[in-house]
Amino acid sequence: MPLRLLKYALSRKHPAPRFFRDCTEPKKSYDAVIIGGGGHGLAAAYYLAKDHGITNVAVLEKGYIGGGNTGRNTTIVRSNYLTPEGVNFYDASVKIYEGLSEELDINLFYSTRGHFTLAHTESALRTMRWRAEVNKHVGVDSYVVGPDEISKACPQLDISCSGKAPIVGALYHGPGSIARHDAVAWGYARGADSMGVEIFQNTEVTGLDIQSGKIKGVHTSRGYIATNKVLSAVAGFTPRITNMAGVDTPIVIHPLQACVSEPMKPWLNTILVSGSLHVYVSQSSRGELVMGSSLDPYEVHSTRSSLDFVEGLTSHMLDMFPFLSNVKIVRQWAGMADMTPDFSPIMGTTPVEGFYLDAGWGTWGFKATPISGKTMAATMANDQAPELIKPFRLSRFEDYDLTGEKGAASVGH
Amino acid sequence: MKLLTCPVNGTRPLSEFVFGGEIRNMPDPAQASDSAWAAYVYNRTGAPGLKKEWWYHSPSGTWFVAERNTLTDQVARTYLYGQEDKA
Numbered sequence: 128m129p130l131r132l133l134k135y136a137l138s139r140k141h142p143a144p145r146f147f148r149d150c151t152e153p154k155k156s157y158d159a160v161i162i163g164g165g166g167h168g169l170a171a172a173y174y175l176a177k178d179h180g181i182t183n184v185a186v187l188e189k190g191y192i193g194g195g196n197t198g199r200n201t202t203i204v205r206s207n208y209l210t211p212e213g214v215n216f217y218d219a220s221v222k223i224y225e226g227l228s229e230e231l232d233i234n235l236f237y238s239t240r241g242h243f244t245l246a247h248t249e250s251a252l253r254t255m256r257w258r259a260e261v262n263k264h265v266g267v268d269s270y271v272v273g274p275d276e277i278s279k280a281c282p283q284l285d286i287s288c289s290g291k292a293p294i295v296g297a298l299y300h301g302p303g304s305i306a307r308h309d310a311v312a313w314g315y316a317r318g319a320d321s322m323g324v325e326i327f328q329n330t331e332v333t334g335l336d337i338q339s340g341k342i343k344g345v346h347t348s349r350g351y352i353a354t355n356k357v358l359s360a361v362a363g364f365t366p367r368i369t370n371m372a373g374v375d376t377p378i379v380i381h382p383l384q385a386c387v388s389e390p391m392k393p394w395l396n397t398i399l400v401s402g403s404l405h406v407y408v409s410q411s412s413r414g415e416l417v418m419g420s421s422l423d424p425y426e427v428h429s430t431r432s433s434l435d436f437v438e439g440l441t442s443h444m445l446d447m448f449p450f451l452s453n454v455k456i457v458r459q460w461a462g463m464a465d466m467t468p469d470f471s472p473i474m475g476t477t478p479v480e481g482f483y484l485d486a487g488w489g490t491w492g493f494k495a496t497p498i499s500g501k502t503m504a505a506t507m508a509n510d511q512a513p514e515l516i517k518p519f520r521l522s523r524f525e526d527y528d529l530t531g532e533k534g535a536a537s538v539g540h
Numbered sequence: 541m542k543l544l545t546c547p548v549n550g551t552r553p554l555s556e557f558v559f560g561g562e563i564r565n566m567p568d569p570a571q572a573s574d575s576a577w578a579a580y581v582y583n584r585t586g587a588p589g590l591k592k593e594w595w596y597h598s599p600s601g602t603w604f605v606a607e608r609n610t611l612t613d614q615v616a617r618t619y620l621y622g623q624e625d626k627a
Contacts, residue, residue: 366586377582380610425559428588428611433542435555468582524582525575 147320150327156353157185164188165197168360169315170500172324179508182323189331193312196362199462200493201419202308207269207300212518213532214265223497231314235306236412242303242398247292255298268301288446303398335371342481358483363463365486374477378465382423384436386459390414404443432461464489469529474519475512546597547604547620560594
């Protein structure tokens with residue numbers, strides 16, 4: 128790297144390094160088309176090329192890559208879920224994340240901080256014990272800790288929460304991490320592009336060509352593209368795409384908001400979550416506090432954020448950290464979360480042959496980016512979902528075989 | 541502050557209201573097939589558009605209907621269930 132930097136400094140042109148080709152003219156047909164150039168879609172393209180040798184692939188992105196929920200989440204990676212199916216799945220994701228900076232040759236600022244889910248009541252603590260036991264059973268590092276250990280890890284935290292909701296314990300999860308989310312999308316984009324995948328930005332899908340139950344192609348703002356395999360990885364836009372395919376799903380869209388404070392010197396070493404106070408917070412490598420709360424209470428297909436959200440979140444933040452009263456909020460935003468009734472994703476095949484769904488990522492999508500890309504690529508290559516994601520199949524609803532995941536973020540339990 | 545109009549109590553802050561989901565027609569449980577029933581229980585109209593929804597004014601305990609565009613979040617009108625003509 129230093130040699131490359133020196134060479135760059137001495138060159139006269141200083142060309143801006145491009146991560147991927149600027150594709151604008153799609154071919155007439157591809158072996159596979161991926162709708163959605165977020166982390167999930169790009170990861171699927173990357174693993175299609177790398178694991179399965181399928182490189183004649185187009186990724187179609189309506190806006191710019193990583194501009195949707197990939198760039199709007201609060202970047203937490205963890206696997207301390209409640210169901211064994213969920214824990215296994217997210218643990219596989221954490222394991223890929225740990226080596227991903229090297230694999231993609233890009234600094235993801237992947238930082239393992241330890242993750243505390245705070246309990247303010249005995250009943251919350253009971254859920255923490257339940258999650259800890261499921262995690263241990265599956266081999267994931269989680270255990271219940273008391274207030275003393277929380278204070279040791281985060282001395283700035285007011286354990287009594289201003290006397291309103293004293294903390295009685297927490298679920299501690301060692302592998303809990305944060306990462307630079309846009310770098311994940313860019314890294315996968317560069318990796319996929321280098322193996323031949325074509326990425327089309329500003330390219331909207333306007334219709335799906337389905338004949339006798341099989342996918343034949345997609346209509347786009349850049350013309351018709353013929354293909355036998357289409358993956359929808361569009362998060363909050365999923366119902367619009369599944370409508371085009373005539374596939375019914377339980378997905379409902381609710382906005383999820385987040386915000387960041389002005390940058391400070393590093394003081395918060397861990398990731399803290401309080402389900403009761405509706406707060407999750409970590410400090411980014413830039414020094415900003417990255418904060419989120421809970422889902423907006425009703426369906427809206429919009430990324431507008433609200434003053435109510437900041438007011439509610441910061442009042443709870445001040446209960447936990449009274450000394451932050453003079454710190455300013457500098458940015459806030461929202462993403463469209465595609466919620467499912469059991470808080471698990473919907474992944475795999477659909478009633479339409481060749482149409483695959485990677486959806487229902489609600490408030491838990493970023494942490495699953497690598498493993499969902501890998502498993503969806505396998506699903507597309509083999510026309511069959513791997514064992515790991517079978518509990519998340521669309522047909523589970525019809526079979527009344529749900530995967531009730533109450534360990535999801537921003538969800539009351 | 542966002543506002544919503546309760547057909548009984550007039551225009552009130554949104555924080556007084558609870559969203560009750562889209563109004564949907566229940567199939568006859570005795571007649572519906574298992575898959576039709578599962579579709580009724582779980583599937584939703586997820587795409588954006590003008591929808592008829594249940595809303596609840598919690599201080600007064602009033603359930604009513606709102607016609608709302610879920611893309612723009614604009615409420616076209618609200619009325620008590622069955623009193624669509626009077627709205």
